[in-house]
Amino acid sequence: MTLCFTRTIHSLPFKHPRLSLSNPSKRPISSFLPHSSSQSPPLLHPISPKPHLPLFLRPPTSSATFSDLQKFHSWAKGLAFSVGSKFLDSDNGPDTDLLCREIKWLLEDAVEHTSILPHLGSSQNPNLTGSELIRLKLDLDDLYSLWNQRIEERRPFQYIVGCEHWRDFVLCVEEGVLIPRPETELIVDMVEEVVSKEKGLRNGLWADLGTGSGAIGIGIGRILEEGGRVIATDVSEVAVSVATFNVQRYGLQDKVQVRQGSWFEPIEDVMGKLAGLVSNPPYIPRDQIPRLQAEVGKHEPRLALDGGDHGMDDLLHLCEGSSIALGSGGFFAFETNGDEQSELLADIMTSKSENRFRDVKIKTDMAGIHRFVTGFRR
Amino acid sequence: MGLFLLKHWRTKMPSNLHRNPRIPFMSLLSSSSTAPSMPQTESAVFHTPLFAKRPPFFLQFTRGFAASSQPDLDPQTSDGLTVDGIVARSWPILDEGESDWRSHAASVALSIQLMKRRLQWKKMALRVEQLSAELNKPDLWEDPVYAGKISREHGMYMGKMKEVNGFEQDLLEHIDMLKLAREENDTELESESMKALLRMRRIAKEKELEALLAGEHDSCSCFIEVQGGAGGTESMDWAAMVMNMYKLWAQRRGFEVTTVDEMPGEIAGIKRATIKVDGEYAYGYAKSEVGVHRLVRISPFDSAKRRHTSFAAVAVIPILGDSSSRFQINESDLRIERFRSGGAGGQSVNTTDSAVRIVHIPTGVTATCQNERSQHQNKAMAMAVLQSRLDQLEMARQAQMNAQHTQSLTDISWGNQIRSYVLHPYAMVKDLRTRYEVSDPDSVLEGDIDGFILSYLSSTVDKDEETNI
Numbered sequence: 001m002t003l004c005f006t007r008t009i010h011s012l013p014f015k016h017p018r019l020s021l022s023n024p025s026k027r028p029i030s031s032f033l034p035h036s037s038s039q040s041p042p043l044l045h046p047i048s049p050k051p052h053l054p055l056f057l058r059p060p061t062s063s064a065t066f067s068d069l070q071k072f073h074s075w076a077k078g079l080a081f082s083v084g085s086k087f088l089d090s091d092n093g094p095d096t097d098l099l100c101r102e103i104k105w106l107l108e109d110a111v112e113h114t115s116i117l118p119h120l121g122s123s124q125n126p127n128l129t130g131s132e133l134i135r136l137k138l139d140l141d142d143l144y145s146l147w148n149q150r151i152e153e154r155r156p157f158q159y160i161v162g163c164e165h166w167r168d169f170v171l172c173v174e175e176g177v178l179i180p181r182p183e184t185e186l187i188v189d190m191v192e193e194v195v196s197k198e199k200g201l202r203n204g205l206w207a208d209l210g211t212g213s214g215a216i217g218i219g220i221g222r223i224l225e226e227g228g229r230v231i232a233t234d235v236s237e238v239a240v241s242v243a244t245f246n247v248q249r250y251g252l253q254d255k256v257q258v259r260q261g262s263w264f265e266p267i268e269d270v271m272g273k274l275a276g277l278v279s280n281p282p283y284i285p286r287d288q289i290p291r292l293q294a295e296v297g298k299h300e301p302r303l304a305l306d307g308g309d310h311g312m313d314d315l316l317h318l319c320e321g322s323s324i325a326l327g328s329g330g331f332f333a334f335e336t337n338g339d340e341q342s343e344l345l346a347d348i349m350t351s352k353s354e355n356r357f358r359d360v361k362i363k364t365d366m367a368g369i370h371r372f373v374t375g376f377r378r
Numbered sequence: 379m380g381l382f383l384l385k386h387w388r389t390k391m392p393s394n395l396h397r398n399p400r401i402p403f404m405s406l407l408s409s410s411s412t413a414p415s416m417p418q419t420e421s422a423v424f425h426t427p428l429f430a431k432r433p434p435f436f437l438q439f440t441r442g443f444a445a446s447s448q449p450d451l452d453p454q455t456s457d458g459l460t461v462d463g464i465v466a467r468s469w470p471i472l473d474e475g476e477s478d479w480r481s482h483a484a485s486v487a488l489s490i491q492l493m494k495r496r497l498q499w500k501k502m503a504l505r506v507e508q509l510s511a512e513l514n515k516p517d518l519w520e521d522p523v524y525a526g527k528i529s530r531e532h533g534m535y536m537g538k539m540k541e542v543n544g545f546e547q548d549l550l551e552h553i554d555m556l557k558l559a560r561e562e563n564d565t566e567l568e569s570e571s572m573k574a575l576l577r578m579r580r581i582a583k584e585k586e587l588e589a590l591l592a593g594e595h596d597s598c599s600c601f602i603e604v605q606g607g608a609g610g611t612e613s614m615d616w617a618a619m620v621m622n623m624y625k626l627w628a629q630r631r632g633f634e635v636t637t638v639d640e641m642p643g644e645i646a647g648i649k650r651a652t653i654k655v656d657g658e659y660a661y662g663y664a665k666s667e668v669g670v671h672r673l674v675r676i677s678p679f680d681s682a683k684r685r686h687t688s689f690a691a692v693a694v695i696p697i698l699g700d701s702s703s704r705f706q707i708n709e710s711d712l713r714i715e716r717f718r719s720g721g722a723g724g725q726s727v728n729t730t731d732s733a734v735r736i737v738h739i740p741t742g743v744t745a746t747c748q749n750e751r752s753q754h755q756n757k758a759m760a761m762a763v764l765q766s767r768l769d770q771l772e773m774a775r776q777a778q779m780n781a782q783h784t785q786s787l788t789d790i791s792w793g794n795q796i797r798s799y800v801l802h803p804y805a806m807v808k809d810l811r812t813r814y815e816v817s818d819p820d821s822v823l824e825g826d827i828d829g830f831i832l833s834y835l836s837s838t839v840d841k842d843e844e845t846n847i
Contacts, residue, residue, distance in 0.1 A: 101748075118625060293721075
């Protein structure tokens, strides 16, 4: 299949030379809104065109003594223990156990050599005097203020360290971009399963609509054969720059193209030619947004969460468009809010779609929730 | 293909002989059940030339061995002295500093006997004969996986036998040389031969230890699991100390350590943890640590400064390297689930917790991993743990192996104490199985446990093998 990426006006240059990206096109945000016109983009943080370098990728520019780091460690643990199950009980937030694990990961990302870390928590350190200098990727003061933000503001851990470990790779994330969820990893597993059976899917053209950090697009890009391509789109400028950064970090710029725009708008040139279409669109019913877990509701972009009155606005739009976008035999997989949504969507795609889809199935996530709807274009 | 195999023979065989110092004697028991049936020969013509060109060294070894298995052809000195003969004379073994060749020779001869006993010499001889017969079958390479396994095993045994036979030969030659030097009054040659005997005496001690790690899975990497006993913070702290001891021990030995699963205690220590120890012979050494470890000290968590006794249980599971001998897991027999699932999931929840539990439904065996940072990685690690647990179960079932080494953490009875660490009122670590003891608990808790491991290994192997020489 020959591909022509003609409509690249809205997207960033395909191969970006610099680590920190700047976006030359300053289009008003309103023109990138999803089709649902009632939606407004209430982003907490101003859009930044340059992705922040995640902690683990920064060079060591600071240092602290072993005993200072030990003090930080016990202070941070103290804060974590003061939380107990408070967050868990109020909104299903993190408990002490989880926060302790996050401290370990924060330090793993913050120090230059992680071999010192196992000694931080133990009472006896016969070979350490405490005055050893440990090289850090940020100032000790910043480390304190980051952990304080984690507990006091419930700022998501992934924004604190600037990355999320997802499948077998590490994605950079920042405010303004949805943090990819563990459930969504399974979409890549499903794609892996279908491409292993059909060569046409293996080297075809795929689209990940509403890619966010680029997670699914990159996941698929890594399993497609030579010749297979992915177009990853997002309406958000921050998401596009973060996704582009992540694509480049894994050297996939020849395989995964990031385009800016709402849903099918940036892929008009390939409509009807897609071998596969996947999406994790916003699906939370609007009235649930105020009651969300603090990490989500207070910090993550509403644009990526709010699916309209019943949470189905974007899913229905995707369902409609996919019958035109997918070529014959093309595969689709959508993530939903769970049981009711997936049943409704599957019902629409089987009985109310004039026989345009086949093998429509509901798939569960690892918590047993009917999370996904998959199937093929006839 | 034929050419490749030929190359394989030429390059692989000699290096095997040097590189595989241990013999999996356990395979003597179980190999017949795991060996696939031989495929019928269809292209014998294709294979015959391959074997016609088999490197000659291979045949020499076979003959060499066949000769040494005959008692009347045991290697001997020019005046008919054999290793068994030397031992039978019971020459007194003096200090290394004493320049007495009889003393050196007696010590080396005893070591050779011990090595042979540890290697199960007679069983090994029998197995080599079987393997040689198998290797001579013209249709062997019809099944390259099986053939590779057979030739590897054969290479390993041959390497070990050659090593011990060579050592034996050296001893007798040095004795001949020394006697000759005395007859000829060549003091220089005499002192050289004496030095050579002394060198052999020292090397022999190392070789004795090497022969201890000859179990089928000894060369594998392993998981080590530690669980605190009843008793709250004090016993959780003890569990963490024990786990730390193994981490430090593994680092000393140059093994790579990864934490798989860890449940921290509320105030200090761990409730339970699993680490993966990667490296050659990690299992062979660590298996000696299975059982309950007891601590007596004044607890830093007791404001009344009373003396406390706590327990921690240790389990060790080998990670089998040879995929053909692994338990075959049927995908549909697995239930893979989030370890803790809260609420709606998906976009509504942001959590860094992606712990995965895998249940093998037919056996009820489970594995959990929560220490990786993605669900995908947690699942992969949990699968690795599950695979090893099932392998262990299968091993126990198939070979009825020494039950102690295959016990899982839950099976270990709290009565099964193997070692006692007393920090107060006196300082002492004592192994209850071997009576081996050390009066410096700090060094032990910093990972200096090789003394315990080696004394245990020699006590069990030597006891087991006495009847089998």
